[in-house]
Amino acid sequence: MTKPLTGRVALVAGATRGAGRQIAVQLGAAGATVYATGRSSRAGRSEMDRPETIEETAELVTAAGGTGIAVRVDHLVPDEVRALVDRIDAEQGRLDVLVNDIWGADPLISWEKPVWEQSLDDGFRVLRLAVDTHIITSHFAFPLLIRRPGGLVVEIGDGTRAYNDTTYRLSVFYDLAKASVNRLAFSWGHELAAHGGTAVALTPGWIRSEAMLEHYGVTEENWRDGAARDPHFLISETPAFVGRAVVALAADADRARWNQGSVSAGELAGVYGFTDVDGSRPDAFRYLAEVVDAGRPADVTGYR
Secondary structure: OOOOOOOEEEEEEEOHHHHHHHHHHHHOOOOEEEEEEEEEEEEOOOOOOOOHHHHHHHHHHOOOEEEEEEOOOOOOHHHHHHHHHHHHHHHOOOOOEEEEEOOHHHHHOOOOOOOHOOOOHHHHHHHHHHHHHHHHHHHHHHHHHOOOOEEEEEEOOEEEEEEEHOOOOHHHHHHHHHHHHHHHHHHHHHHHHHHHOOEEEOOOOOEEHHHHHHHHOOOOOOHHHHHHOOOOHHHHHHHHHHHHHHHHHOOOOOOOHHOEEEEEHHHHHHHHHOOOOOOOOOOHHHHHHHHHHOOOOOOOOOOO
């Protein structure tokens, strides 16, 4: 099997579960050395209070064919992020891919409530976890990323810029967080272009994370049963799909064509030809706009 990222070094910030975990795993499957960071480790859980750990992610990266290295980091603490980047520099002398996937704010979100019914402390904590972490990590990682031309930074969010600019996203703090991530990629692309770097905002579709499967009372083996609760669930995708999108970007010598762009995993699958693990190519955000938001009956024909 060809491993196009052999010799490359990646940092997946926020790799404990969901998209981050599978981005790390897919980078490993492509041959990369991957530093998997987050707050949930075997030594203790984050405020997400879920069982997945960064150590498990690193082991999955290695099992997939790469080299996984778990580092417990709170990306809101500058000294911890500085130490992380210093370690990558000392051990590898390079950084080729930075994925900012830090989130960890689900327990703080007041879904579907107006701002006057929300806790300001929780709301501002959401913004710190979702936005400040990405800025702090980029501040310290970019000098190593630009040491060699061709560095790639991927901002993982929820919704493309085009979709989020026209759609209210569930809560003012969630809405602002996800719009900000798209804008960060635009800003990073402006700053990195002169150094041969590329920044892209990338969103998965309706992702079947560990928490989402639990929410629908299904497993990955019988996930289609979730359609009994919401028939639109049939457009959902595994976290591996967005992981393969990151690999496609990282392996593309012409990745700079995406600089400052905002795309979905489904859009990139149409360009690069990768598939989800079941061989399909779900185009979830086109489906959300054309079917769900348009009030049409659930029908994924032509969308996966």
